[in-house]
Amino acid sequence: MAGHSKWANIKHKKAATDAKRGKIWTRLIKEITVAARMGGGDINTNPRLRLAVDKAADANMPKDNVTRAIQRGTGGLDGANYEEVRYEGYGIGGAAIIVDCMTDNRVRTVAEVRHAFSKFGGNMGTEGSVAFMFKHCGQMFFAPGVDEDKLMEAALEAGADDVIADDEGGFEVLCPPNDFAAIKEKVEAAGFKPEVAEIVMRPDNETTVTGDDAVKMQKLLDALENLDDVQEVFTNVTVDL
Known part of the structure; x- marks a missing residue:
């Protein structure tokens, strides 16, 4: 897709997320609950839970909400069975x-x-x-102006599958979904903060x-x-x- 459309849509999505914070929190609580139920309540051994907790932090969700959601998922508290x-x-x-x-x-x-x-x-x-028509993968977007060679080196060393440049100077990093949290952490440690980082169904x-x-x-x-x-x-x- 065209670069200007991509970045316009990324900004639109971020703005929409900020505008619907209450609803975003509700979705994240469900995700944390299910992730904890399926993989346990330890973010160090449960990549899906770790990603959900990271998203909750980005959305400024109170830590108490996160803790309760994990407890519901692991059976410590009663709640809906999603x-x-x-x-x-x-x-x-x-x-x-x-x-x-x-x-x-x-x-x-x-x-x-x-x-x-x-x-x-x-x-x-x-x-x-x-x-x-879609591929399940980890996806990170980096804004135009990032050093392509350094980003590519950091991403590929971290275990990413591909780094794709768009026509506006931005970059998309793709990686296996199960390794997403670890790869994202390594890329960020190398000095590259993604604008958006998610596990997605990416269209071919x-x-x-x-x-x-x-x-x-x-x-x-x-x-x-x-x-x-x-x-x-x-x-x-x-x-x-």
């Missing part, structure tokens, strides 16, 4: 969309996701209908939508992201408004 579920579908012009949720009520969640798709011009797909190919299609697509993505049970939404298009 499960992970993924839905796939199509947006404007056949764009591929993946919707990752955490829910304590699958019936409610699938109804809400299906309603959002149909109301805003999309369609729910079957399991596996679009996931093959991307296109940019503009005009009315971009407006419609953004409304669909916003509707999905605003659902209480939705954790992440991934798509293979860049919305250029």
Whole structure:
């Protein structure tokens, strides 16, 4: 995707995250709870939990909230029993969309996701209908102006798979999802702080939508992201408004 679109979308995402801090905290609490339940409550031996706790710190979540979420996950406190579920579908012009949720009520969640798709011009797909177009990986974005050679050396030595330059001078570092936390720490220790760092479903190919299609697509993505049970939404298009 075009560099200006990429960085505009990254800034838009960060601004949207800041504007919805309460909801972000709720999503992070779910993620911390599930990560602790699946891999234990020690961030040193549970990379998924470590990433979630790091995100909570970036979102200025109080440490007490984090501790309680870990305790709920490990059985120390009572709480809802969340499960992970993924839905796939199509947006404007056949764009591929993946919707990752955490829910304590699958019936409610699938109804809400299906309603959002149909109301805003999309369609729910079957399991596996679009996931093959994406790769599960760790992803870090670095702003234009970073020293390419030094970043590449630091990232590859840390275990990254690839460093990709965009047409505006920014860089994208890709790595195996299971090694993401350790690689991110090593890259940051080398002096490189990513603008955004996440484990994602990264599309193999991307296109940019503009005009009315971009407006419609953004409304669909916003509707999905605003659902209480939705954790992440991934798509293979860049919305250029």
